[in-house]
Amino acid sequence: MIDRRQILVAPLAPLAAQPQAELRAAMIGVGNRGSYTMRSVMQVPGVRVAAVCDIKPDRLDKAASAAAAHSPKTYTDYRQVLAQKDIDAVHISTPCDLHVEMAIAALQAGKHVYLEKPAGIDAESIGRLVDVAKSSRKVFLIGQQLRSHTRMRAVISKIHEGLIGKVVMIKAQRHSADDLAHDGPSADWFFDAKRSGDVIVEMSVHNLDVCNWIASSRPERAAGFGGALVWPNDPPGRTNMDGYTLSYEYENGVKLSYTQVFFHARGMPGSGQYWYVYGTEGSVDLDKAMYYPRSRDKQPMEIVPPTEEKLDAQHIGAFYDCVTKGAKNPADINVAAVGALTAILGREAIYRKKMLSWQELGARV
Amino acid sequence: MIDRRQILVAPLAPLAAQPQAELRAAMIGVGNRGSYTMRSVMQVPGVRVAAVCDIKPDRLDKAASAAAAHSPKTYTDYRQVLAQKDIDAVHISTPCDLHVEMAIAALQAGKHVYLEKPAGIDAESIGRLVDVAKSSRKVFLIGQQLRSHTRMRAVISKIHEGLIGKVVMIKAQRHSADDLAHDGPSADWFFDAKRSGDVIVEMSVHNLDVCNWIASSRPERAAGFGGALVWPNDPPGRTNMDGYTLSYEYENGVKLSYTQVFFHARGMPGSGQYWYVYGTEGSVDLDKAMYYPRSRDKQPMEIVPPTEEKLDAQHIGAFYDCVTKGAKNPADINVAAVGALTAILGREAIYRKKMLSWQELGARV
Structure with missing residues (x-):
C-alpha cells in the first residue's frame, strides 16, 4: 500500500533531466x-x-x-x-x-x-x-x-520463484551450420585455442553462464568429448574444436547436457540455441519464455510477452548505472569468473579425457 | 546385366507356396x-x-x-x-x-x-x-x-555409403512427459534397477544400438550424470533413474551426446526420440529420413519415402527367415551384446561418477 502522505511530501521530479557530470x-x-x-x-x-x-x-x-x-x-x-x-x-x-x-x-x-x-x-x-x-x-x-536480457531475466526470476518446482536438469546447446569465417576479422587469433580459450570459452561462456544462472549454483564436475571434427587443421594451425558434447553436475545436484557444433547442416531441425529447463513440476523453454506444466490440469503459458532487446545498449547502460548510481551489478566478478571457469572446466575435461572437478581445476572464486 | 538365357533355363517358381514343415x-x-x-x-x-x-x-x-x-x-x-x-x-x-x-x-x-x-x-x-x-x-x-526397420535400414545404408561424408558426431535422445506407470504391468520389477538394468539398459538400448549401428563402431568410453531426479523413491524402493545425460566416444572417434528423461513436459518442443547424425559433408535426421547437405549447391532431400512399418512382425519374420532359410541375422549376438554393453557402460559411468572405458567394464564380445 502506498501511503498518500508520503507522495504529497516527496520532492517533485525535475521537469528536465539534471545535467550529469561527464x-x-x-x-x-x-x-x-x-x-x-x-x-x-x-x-x-x-x-x-x-x-x-x-x-x-x-x-x-x-x-x-x-x-x-x-x-x-x-x-x-x-x-x-x-x-x-x-x-x-x-x-x-x-x-x-x-x-x-x-x-x-x-x-x-x-x-x-x-x-x-x-x-x-x-x-x-x-x-x-x-x-x-x-x-x-x-x-x-x-x-x-x-544477464541484461529483459525477457530472460523475467523468466529466470519466475523459475527461481518456483514456477516449475525444483530445477533438476537443463538441456542446452549452441549449434550453427558453419564454422566461423576462416578469413574473418578475428581469424588471426580465434582459431588458436591458446588465444581464444577455444570455442567453449570464447562463445559458449554466454550459454553456460545462463545455465549457472538458472541453476543458482556452480558446476562440481564435468566430462565429455570433442575436437576439430570436421575442420581439423583448417585453417592451418587450428587448435579450436568445432564440436563437442559435455555433461555437468552442479553443486546443488542439477544436471546439464550441453553441446556446441558448427556443423549442424542448414535446415535440419534442432539447430540454434536453446535452454530446456526441467523442474519437478514442469518445464520451461527459456528462449521462447514458455512454461509447460507437468499437471494435466494446468495449461502451457507464455511467461513474458516478447520484448525488443537492445542487448549491448542495455548491458552497457547497466554498467554506467553501476558507475553513476551504485546500481546492483548484474554481471559482477563472480558471474564473470564462474562463467569462464564453467567453460574452462568443460574444455579441460575434454582435453584431458577425464571427469574433472571444480577443485581439480584449481578454480578460485 | 541380366543374361536372358539364364532366365530361360531357370526353374519356374511354384504357383502355390510349398507346404512348409511346421x-x-x-x-x-x-x-x-x-x-x-x-x-x-x-x-x-x-x-x-x-x-x-x-x-x-x-x-x-x-x-x-x-x-x-x-x-x-x-x-x-x-x-x-x-x-x-x-x-x-x-x-x-x-x-x-x-x-x-x-x-x-x-x-x-x-x-x-x-x-x-x-x-x-x-x-x-x-x-x-x-x-x-x-x-x-x-x-x-x-x-x-x-534393426528390422525398413526405412531406418535404408537411411543408415546411405550414411554408410558416404552420403554425408565421414560421420563425426551423433546427437540422440529419448524424452517423454511421464514416468512409466507406477501401477503398470511391469511395475513389480521395472523400477528395480537390479532387475531391469535401469532405464538406460531396459529402454535406451534401442536408441544406443542405433547409434552403434550408425557409427559402425563401439564405444571406447563414456561419462555422464543422472539419477531419480523427479521421482526419488517413487514408487517406494525405486532404484531406476528418471533422467540422465551422457557423452560417449567411439573407437573410431565418433562422439555421441545422449539424454533420456521422463520429465520433458507435454507440449514443450524438442521432446521424443531423434538421432541427428553429423558428417563431414552434411547431416541426417534419421527419424525423418531427411538429408541436409553442407554445400549450398545441393538441396535437402528425403532419402526414403515414409514406410508403413510393422516392427514386431518384421523382426520376428527375420528371425524365422534365419531359422528356415539361413538368412543373414540382422540382430545377432554381437549386436545384442554391444548394444547392452553400451547401455551398461553409460549406466556404470553415471553410477560410479567417473569416465569409464569399455575395457574397465570388463566387456567381452
Missing part, C-alpha cells in the same frame, strides 16, 4: 567487437568516448572517425590509456588471452572496467583477477550481456 | 510384452505356438486363450518348456535379469532363441551368453527390432 570512457580494442559496442557507449547520456586504442592502425583510424563527435585521443598502447588520469572507465574488447592482464591493470589504475567475455581463459589467471576485482572499489562488469 | 515355438513370459509379440509369432506362416509359459497363472490363462487356435501346452517352469523335445524355437520375454540365464539354457537345450532386449544387465553374464551363442549352431536373435 564520464570519460576509453575503448581498448576496436576490432570487430569493440567498434560495434563503441556505438552503444557513445549513446549513453553523459558518457564521452575520450580515447580509443588498438594495435592495428587501420582499425584505430576507423574507430577515431566513427567517434569523431566525441573527439577521442588515439593510442596504440593500452598502458598509455590507463595512465591518462581523466579516463573514468575502460571497455576492453581485445583477444581473450589479454583480458586478465588488461582488466587487472585497469582496475589498479583506478578505472571502472567493462570487460568483454570471457573473464579469462585459464583458472590461475582468473583467480588473480578475482582477487584484484574483489579488493577494488571500482565497478567491474563482464560482457555476459544475456 | 516349426513349433514356445513363448516364455507372456506378460505385457510376450503376450503382444505372440500375436505376431502366430501369424508367421508355418509357425505354431506350441507352448506358453509364465509364473503368473492369470497371464498364462489369458495367453493360452489368445493362442487357442494353436492349442499350446501351458507351463509355469521354463525348464520344462526347454525339456520338451519338439519345441524348435523360444521367445523369451521375461524381466531383464532373467534373460541371460534363460537364453543360455535354451541354446544349450538346442532351441533357436528370440530374446527380448536387453541381452543382459551386467557385463560378466553377457560375456557368458556371448560364449554360448557363438559356439551354438542355433539362431540367436535379439529383439532390438529397429
Whole structure:
C-alpha cells in the first residue's frame, strides 16, 4: 500500500533531466567487437568516448572517425590509456588471452572496467583477477550481456520463484551450420585455442553462464568429448574444436547436457540455441519464455510477452548505472569468473579425457 | 546385366507356396510384452505356438486363450518348456535379469532363441551368453527390432555409403512427459534397477544400438550424470533413474551426446526420440529420413519415402527367415551384446561418477 502522505511530501521530479557530470570512457580494442559496442557507449547520456586504442592502425583510424563527435585521443598502447588520469572507465574488447592482464591493470589504475567475455581463459589467471576485482572499489562488469536480457531475466526470476518446482536438469546447446569465417576479422587469433580459450570459452561462456544462472549454483564436475571434427587443421594451425558434447553436475545436484557444433547442416531441425529447463513440476523453454506444466490440469503459458532487446545498449547502460548510481551489478566478478571457469572446466575435461572437478581445476572464486 | 538365357533355363517358381514343415515355438513370459509379440509369432506362416509359459497363472490363462487356435501346452517352469523335445524355437520375454540365464539354457537345450532386449544387465553374464551363442549352431536373435526397420535400414545404408561424408558426431535422445506407470504391468520389477538394468539398459538400448549401428563402431568410453531426479523413491524402493545425460566416444572417434528423461513436459518442443547424425559433408535426421547437405549447391532431400512399418512382425519374420532359410541375422549376438554393453557402460559411468572405458567394464564380445 502506498501511503498518500508520503507522495504529497516527496520532492517533485525535475521537469528536465539534471545535467550529469561527464564520464570519460576509453575503448581498448576496436576490432570487430569493440567498434560495434563503441556505438552503444557513445549513446549513453553523459558518457564521452575520450580515447580509443588498438594495435592495428587501420582499425584505430576507423574507430577515431566513427567517434569523431566525441573527439577521442588515439593510442596504440593500452598502458598509455590507463595512465591518462581523466579516463573514468575502460571497455576492453581485445583477444581473450589479454583480458586478465588488461582488466587487472585497469582496475589498479583506478578505472571502472567493462570487460568483454570471457573473464579469462585459464583458472590461475582468473583467480588473480578475482582477487584484484574483489579488493577494488571500482565497478567491474563482464560482457555476459544475456544477464541484461529483459525477457530472460523475467523468466529466470519466475523459475527461481518456483514456477516449475525444483530445477533438476537443463538441456542446452549452441549449434550453427558453419564454422566461423576462416578469413574473418578475428581469424588471426580465434582459431588458436591458446588465444581464444577455444570455442567453449570464447562463445559458449554466454550459454553456460545462463545455465549457472538458472541453476543458482556452480558446476562440481564435468566430462565429455570433442575436437576439430570436421575442420581439423583448417585453417592451418587450428587448435579450436568445432564440436563437442559435455555433461555437468552442479553443486546443488542439477544436471546439464550441453553441446556446441558448427556443423549442424542448414535446415535440419534442432539447430540454434536453446535452454530446456526441467523442474519437478514442469518445464520451461527459456528462449521462447514458455512454461509447460507437468499437471494435466494446468495449461502451457507464455511467461513474458516478447520484448525488443537492445542487448549491448542495455548491458552497457547497466554498467554506467553501476558507475553513476551504485546500481546492483548484474554481471559482477563472480558471474564473470564462474562463467569462464564453467567453460574452462568443460574444455579441460575434454582435453584431458577425464571427469574433472571444480577443485581439480584449481578454480578460485 | 541380366543374361536372358539364364532366365530361360531357370526353374519356374511354384504357383502355390510349398507346404512348409511346421516349426513349433514356445513363448516364455507372456506378460505385457510376450503376450503382444505372440500375436505376431502366430501369424508367421508355418509357425505354431506350441507352448506358453509364465509364473503368473492369470497371464498364462489369458495367453493360452489368445493362442487357442494353436492349442499350446501351458507351463509355469521354463525348464520344462526347454525339456520338451519338439519345441524348435523360444521367445523369451521375461524381466531383464532373467534373460541371460534363460537364453543360455535354451541354446544349450538346442532351441533357436528370440530374446527380448536387453541381452543382459551386467557385463560378466553377457560375456557368458556371448560364449554360448557363438559356439551354438542355433539362431540367436535379439529383439532390438529397429534393426528390422525398413526405412531406418535404408537411411543408415546411405550414411554408410558416404552420403554425408565421414560421420563425426551423433546427437540422440529419448524424452517423454511421464514416468512409466507406477501401477503398470511391469511395475513389480521395472523400477528395480537390479532387475531391469535401469532405464538406460531396459529402454535406451534401442536408441544406443542405433547409434552403434550408425557409427559402425563401439564405444571406447563414456561419462555422464543422472539419477531419480523427479521421482526419488517413487514408487517406494525405486532404484531406476528418471533422467540422465551422457557423452560417449567411439573407437573410431565418433562422439555421441545422449539424454533420456521422463520429465520433458507435454507440449514443450524438442521432446521424443531423434538421432541427428553429423558428417563431414552434411547431416541426417534419421527419424525423418531427411538429408541436409553442407554445400549450398545441393538441396535437402528425403532419402526414403515414409514406410508403413510393422516392427514386431518384421523382426520376428527375420528371425524365422534365419531359422528356415539361413538368412543373414540382422540382430545377432554381437549386436545384442554391444548394444547392452553400451547401455551398461553409460549406466556404470553415471553410477560410479567417473569416465569409464569399455575395457574397465570388463566387456567381452
